[in-house]
Amino acid sequence: MLANFFEYEFLRNTFLTGIIIGIIAPLLGTFIVVRRLSLIADALSHVTLAGIAFGLLLEKKTGAVLLTPFYSGLGFSVIGSLFIERLRRVYAAFQELAIPIIMSAGVGLSVIFISIANGFNTDLYSYLFGSVSAVSRQDLMSIGVIALIVCVVIFVYYKELFLLSFDEEHASVTGINAKTIHFIFILLTALVIAASIRIVGVLLVSSLMTLPVASSIRIAKGFKQTIIYAIIYGEVAVIAGLISGYYLEIPPGGTIVMILILLLIITITVKKIATAFVIRKHRLHDEVSE
Amino acid sequence: MAKAIVNMEHVHFRYGHRKALDDIQFQIKEGDFIGLVGPNGGGKTTLIKLILGIEKPTSGSIEIFGQPIEKFKQKNVIGYVSQKANSFNKGFPATVYEVVAMGLTAKLGIMKRLTRQDKMKIKETVAKVGMLDYLYDNIGDLSGGQQQRIFIARALVSDPQLLILDEPTVGVDAENVEKFFDLLHELNQQGISLLLVTHDIGTMTHHAQQVVCLNKTLHFHGNPNTFSSLSKEQLSEYYGHPLNLVTHQH
Numbered sequence: 001m002l003a004n005f006f007e008y009e010f011l012r013n014t015f016l017t018g019i020i021i022g023i024i025a026p027l028l029g030t031f032i033v034v035r036r037l038s039l040i041a042d043a044l045s046h047v048t049l050a051g052i053a054f055g056l057l058l059e060k061k062t063g064a065v066l067l068t069p070f071y072s073g074l075g076f077s078v079i080g081s082l083f084i085e086r087l088r089r090v091y092a093a094f095q096e097l098a099i100p101i102i103m104s105a106g107v108g109l110s111v112i113f114i115s116i117a118n119g120f121n122t123d124l125y126s127y128l129f130g131s132v133s134a135v136s137r138q139d140l141m142s143i144g145v146i147a148l149i150v151c152v153v154i155f156v157y158y159k160e161l162f163l164l165s166f167d168e169e170h171a172s173v174t175g176i177n178a179k180t181i182h183f184i185f186i187l188l189t190a191l192v193i194a195a196s197i198r199i200v201g202v203l204l205v206s207s208l209m210t211l212p213v214a215s216s217i218r219i220a221k222g223f224k225q226t227i228i229y230a231i232i233y234g235e236v237a238v239i240a241g242l243i244s245g246y247y248l249e250i251p252p253g254g255t256i257v258m259i260l261i262l263l264l265i266i267t268i269t270v271k272k273i274a275t276a277f278v279i280r281k282h283r284l285h286d287e288v289s290e
Numbered sequence: 291m292a293k294a295i296v297n298m299e300h301v302h303f304r305y306g307h308r309k310a311l312d313d314i315q316f317q318i319k320e321g322d323f324i325g326l327v328g329p330n331g332g333g334k335t336t337l338i339k340l341i342l343g344i345e346k347p348t349s350g351s352i353e354i355f356g357q358p359i360e361k362f363k364q365k366n367v368i369g370y371v372s373q374k375a376n377s378f379n380k381g382f383p384a385t386v387y388e389v390v391a392m393g394l395t396a397k398l399g400i401m402k403r404l405t406r407q408d409k410m411k412i413k414e415t416v417a418k419v420g421m422l423d424y425l426y427d428n429i430g431d432l433s434g435g436q437q438q439r440i441f442i443a444r445a446l447v448s449d450p451q452l453l454i455l456d457e458p459t460v461g462v463d464a465e466n467v468e469k470f471f472d473l474l475h476e477l478n479q480q481g482i483s484l485l486l487v488t489h490d491i492g493t494m495t496h497h498a499q500q501v502v503c504l505n506k507t508l509h510f511h512g513n514p515n516t517f518s519s520l521s522k523e524q525l526s527e528y529y530g531h532p533l534n535l536v537t538h539q540h
Contacts, residue, residue, distance in 0.1 A: 034382055159395045166392065167378055173342050174396035175365045221428055222385035
């Protein structure tokens, strides 16, 4: 079954991209979830959609590929992240307000760009729900560079990011520049979203960042373990989702997310049964020793 | 004579137009165990923020180990256990080990990883607060009193000479409060100076060597016995409102 994936270059590109985003999305997603910023990913993905629509519009109107939709999406995502930061400071007491503002701006702009370009086409459809055949060699290279940046920055700032996520006040007492670290963090989120969109699509990209973490947080002890398990969940879902999506002719965004949901349900159920079993064992043990 | 760790001279602080601290003269010396009491809004937390360098005084000077606070960069010599340590996200997936390791972040600096000695130090510190059995448990699974011990370990792991605790016994049950003070006495005997902020005047006068009463200005700085023998009227005057004292029978 896997043979086709290695025979055709476009499938190989997709597969490699899938493996890369299966690592970086849950890696960054763990920080996003524990900081209770899950919705920021959603807001940024909608801004990325506006960027993609803008890129498609440019392509259509000028006929030349000055700025591929991938790069215009990336650009919009980064700009959107800067706006979110700015708004979070303006509305210090209602920080989540930045999310609906940016999200609606993203959707509004997308609608305008799409209608100027005379509506939907298959290309846009693949951006919305992901595609197994959309990754060019150049995309793969860019995504590889993004992944490298994300991994290096998280490696360098791991302690600081962790402390900031756990307890912002303590972070500032220890002299960490919370603003700078937070800014870097939001920028990384924008990069990961832009990188993941080709595979899972705009509408489902945030789920690849949050669902693996939702599962791993149920069973992991500690933060590092949470990250490792989240990456394992992410990889399993991406690989199985790409293969099944390809053979069932369904956009991989749908299959990947539904596999993640399935894994989540299994994890919650198994954890519940295991906990009940342990409690019962303890009770029996207590009865015997009495 | 014991060396001064913190020295505040004529410190004033305002939030906008509101005067929060007025002409504070205050010292913390090596080996001190000071209890800081006062009404809500009396400036206790502000005083701590000034010592920690989170806020800057409107006027006056603060010295840490004889150096002006702006020039003092060794953040790890003052450990801090905040009131909010109790209100962290209880579901946060962090082990006791990981939480205590956070205390070394400032000391290590960016990019530096924990060395073998650091890892040993973390375990020793967790043992010191009596929580070694829980080293790899998630912090959210512990009781309030146990969590508080872990936050003290986090503050202690970088070898501070002064430990500042802001309302550390909120949410900790009576029995564990006693154990908690035993731990503080032990630390004090090992040479760590303590500044403890609390509402609970009764417990404070029982444990601290000195009591400081702060309500915008310093109203009292001295022996706990003298403080407890103050008349109700006198205390109410310091607090700016009538006071119902909670007395503890020990």
